[in-house]
Amino acid sequence: xxxxxxxxxxxxxxxxxxxxxxxxxxxxxxxxxxxxxxxxxxxxxxxxxxxxxxxxxxxxxxxxxxxxxxxxxxxxxxxxxxxxxxxxxxxxxxxxxxxxxxxxxxxxxxxxxxxxxxxxxxxxxxxxxxxxxxxxxxxxxxxxxxxxxxxxxxxxxxxxxxxxxxxxxxxxxxxxxxxxxxxxxxxxxxxxxxxxxxxxxxxxxxxxxxxxxxxxxxxxxxxxxxxxxxxxxxxxxxxxxxxxxxxxxxxxxxxxxxxxxxxxxxxxxxxxxxxxxxxxxxxxxxxxxxxxxxxxxxxxxxxxxxxxxxxxxxxxxxxxxxxxxxxxxxxxxxxxxxxxxxxxxxxxxxxxxxxxxxxxxxxxxxxxxxxxxxxxxxxxxxxxxxxxxxxxxxxxxxxxxxxxxxxx
Amino acid sequence: xxxxxxxxxxxxxxxxxxxxxxxxxxxxxxxxxxxxxxxxxxxxxxxxxxxxxxxxxxxxxxxxxxxxxxxxxxxxxxxxxxxxxxxxxxxxxxxxxxxxxxxxxxxxxxxxxxxxxxxxxxxxxxxxxxxxxxxxxxxxxxxxxxxxxxxxxxxxxxxxxxxxxxxxxxxxxxxxxxxxxxxxxxxxxxxxxxxxxxxxxxxxxxxxxxxxxxxxxxxxxxxxxxxxxxxxxxxxxxxxxxxxxxxxxxxxxxxxxxx
Ligand code: SF4
Numbered sequence: 001x002x003x004x005x006x007x008x009x010x011x012x013x014x015x016x017x018x019x020x021x022x023x024x025x026x027x028x029x030x031x032x033x034x035x036x037x038x039x040x041x042x043x044x045x046x047x048x049x050x051x052x053x054x055x056x057x058x059x060x061x062x063x064x065x066x067x068x069x070x071x072x073x074x075x076x077x078x079x080x081x082x083x084x085x086x087x088x089x090x091x092x093x094x095x096x097x098x099x100x101x102x103x104x105x106x107x108x109x110x111x112x113x114x115x116x117x118x119x120x121x122x123x124x125x126x127x128x129x130x131x132x133x134x135x136x137x138x139x140x141x142x143x144x145x146x147x148x149x150x151x152x153x154x155x156x157x158x159x160x161x162x163x164x165x166x167x168x169x170x171x172x173x174x175x176x177x178x179x180x181x182x183x184x185x186x187x188x189x190x191x192x193x194x195x196x197x198x199x200x201x202x203x204x205x206x207x208x209x210x211x212x213x214x215x216x217x218x219x220x221x222x223x224x225x226x227x228x229x230x231x232x233x234x235x236x237x238x239x240x241x242x243x244x245x246x247x248x249x250x251x252x253x254x255x256x257x258x259x260x261x262x263x264x265x266x267x268x269x270x271x272x273x274x275x276x277x278x279x280x281x282x283x284x285x286x287x288x289x290x291x292x293x294x295x296x297x298x299x300x301x302x303x304x305x306x307x308x309x310x311x312x313x314x315x316x317x318x319x320x321x322x323x324x325x326x327x328x329x330x331x332x333x334x335x336x337x338x339x340x341x342x343x344x345x346x347x348x349x350x351x352x353x354x355x356x357x358x359x360x361x362x363x364x365x366x367x368x369x370x371x372x373x374x375x376x377x378x379x380x381x382x383x384x385x386x387x388x389x390x391x392x393x394x395x396x397x398x399x400x401x402x403x404x405x406x407x408x
Numbered sequence: 409x410x411x412x413x414x415x416x417x418x419x420x421x422x423x424x425x426x427x428x429x430x431x432x433x434x435x436x437x438x439x440x441x442x443x444x445x446x447x448x449x450x451x452x453x454x455x456x457x458x459x460x461x462x463x464x465x466x467x468x469x470x471x472x473x474x475x476x477x478x479x480x481x482x483x484x485x486x487x488x489x490x491x492x493x494x495x496x497x498x499x500x501x502x503x504x505x506x507x508x509x510x511x512x513x514x515x516x517x518x519x520x521x522x523x524x525x526x527x528x529x530x531x532x533x534x535x536x537x538x539x540x541x542x543x544x545x546x547x548x549x550x551x552x553x554x555x556x557x558x559x560x561x562x563x564x565x566x567x568x569x570x571x572x573x574x575x576x577x578x579x580x581x582x583x584x585x586x587x588x589x590x591x592x593x594x595x596x597x598x599x600x601x602x603x604x605x606x607x608x609x610x611x612x613x614x615x616x617x618x619x620x621x622x623x624x625x626x627x628x629x630x631x632x633x634x635x636x637x638x639x640x641x642x643x644x645x646x647x648x649x650x651x652x653x654x655x656x657x658x659x660x661x662x663x664x665x666x667x
Binding site for chain 2: 387
């Protein structure tokens with residue numbers, strides 16, 4: 001990598017190349033898969049199959065303010081307004097196939113894993129049926145126990161083996177187990193560096209600049225099994241370490257006053273507004289539950305460990321884990337506050353949010369606020385309400401800080 | 409002298425206090441953000457206090473319209489201001505329920521009267537003053553008379569829709585099938601109370617529970633809330649101006665820190 005180019009530039013370039021290559025591959029007759037965001041992509045990468053991630057694509061359309069046409073199309077075709085807006089955007093896109101904000105090729109098959117939620121099953125089943133294409137499902141049962149139970153590991157591992165057979169059938173190619181080992185190694189290594197880079201945000205002041213996390217996330221979603229992804233995170237970590245060594249905070253023109261985490265997905269259509277309001281109040285968003293979601297780390301060549309890793313995603317684990325995870329984040333990152341996005345789309349994430357907030361507050365005393373929004377539906381968000389809540393959070397953090405100082 | 413202004417969605421309030429924290433002037437105007445309401449409220453408060461603008465050392469604006477009001481020295485959210493105002497009036501307050509024109513909030517206070525946590529209604533008119541306005545219109549009664557109308561209720565009516573638009577048509581069909589207006593008025597109060605009690609149970613209602621905001625003047629809602637929550641609810645004197653009082657107190661505090 002050219003040392004003079006920043007990881008941010010490489011990141012943007014990588015993402016646009018990712019989409020371009022997928023479109024070209026499709027044109028030249030290669031098979032393309034649509035996959036959920038935390039799938040065992042190792043299997044696809046081993047078979048050298050081009051993959052696009054509709055959730056990421058929907059986020060891009062949302063951020064570029066092109067989601068409403070697709071949302072409407074899905075609703076006009078009978079999908080409820082209550083359905084996840086990623087699903088609605090993608091279902092609308094599958095129908096319209098053209099967006100000024102960026103295109104993806106139509107899939108030859110679906111590769112779906114329900115470790116993020118169960119909405120994805122019906123969403124993709126419907127598409128697979130309409131397009132008459134195969135769907136491979138990796139079913140990762142929700143972990144009601146704290147750890148992933150042995151029977152689930154076994155069940156998931158057997159599905160990996162079954163999926164390999166399905167992939168061989170779809171592509172007419174043999175699965176190369178040596179290559180698989182290599183991909184597993186790179187993937188786990190990429191995840192380790194993602195974790196390492198995002199953990200650097202803990203420094204005071206944090207070298208993270210607000211919503212950085214959401215930008216770099218695109219690569220951990222789309223390019224986890226590729227050497228370039230690994231190289232990018234190494235470079236990013238290096239840059240962040242450099243900022244830490246120089247004592248640089250997030251902004252040149254103002255200091256970091258408060259440090260918070262964001263629970264849930266960003267409000268893509270309002271990304272600029274939501275981050276501006278944080279900055280206006282001196283609030284730096286330094287982490288979320290995402291760093292851990294993609295820390296899919298396991299010893300290569302160990303299918304059981306890989307199965308366990310894919311089932312261990314935050315969203316697939318019980319309440320004790322969910323609350324404990326955030327309590328740990330509050331400590332590790334020395335947070336002053338938490339912003340919970342009550343996301344109209346994502347029932348799974350909202351379901352336990354109030355209880356998580358209560359438990360975290362009880363255990364850490366950290367200030368927090370819940371606001372209503374949506375990841376891609378611009379209509380389900382009120383900027384004035386968001387601003388009032390964020391400002392109230394700032395006032396609570398200020399009060400607590402003053403109290404701490406006056407006690408000394 | 410210190411000035412606090414609270415610009416809500418449907419009314420504007422202003423309060424002037426002196427350094428001994430005594431209220432010298434107060435005013436409420438029933439038009440809110442985006443109107444002449446704030447100016448009128450401030451003007452009326454000045455007249456009541458018998459002073460002119462130069463006497464004001466510091467001013468704080470709060471409420472939904474705080475961002476667009478550029479004549480104050482500082483702006484603070486209505487959450488922090490209502491908490492401050494309520495704790496000032498009733499120091500034993502640990503929970504503040506504030507129902508305004510377009511939102512409802514429940515604020516938990518620590519023993520020093522500082523905000524510990526709060527919840528607000530989702531962006532929806534259910535459980536707010538707006539819901540009551542819509543109900544009053546259908547019942548052809550002024551918002552101020554809704555409470556006395558409900559006192560003569562003889563039978564329990566349940567409005568099951570939380571959505572204001574749905575509730576409107578639900579009530580119209582109840583009226584057309586013979587339901588009494590008094591009973592419907594009481595049903596409306598209960599619907600608001602249910603919704604707000606639900607908000608409250610999310611963060612827990614610790615006593616003393618104090619109610620602020622214009623809807624606190626409606627005895628029917630307060631009674632329904634007491635029934636729903638099983639808690640005694642104290643209505644602060646002049647509930648409408650509590651946010652403005654909190655703002656004035658912050659104006660005083662900020663000015664004392666500066667000098
Ligand atoms: S946003 Fe929530 S509901 Fe939608 S796909 Fe993601 S996890 Fe599933």
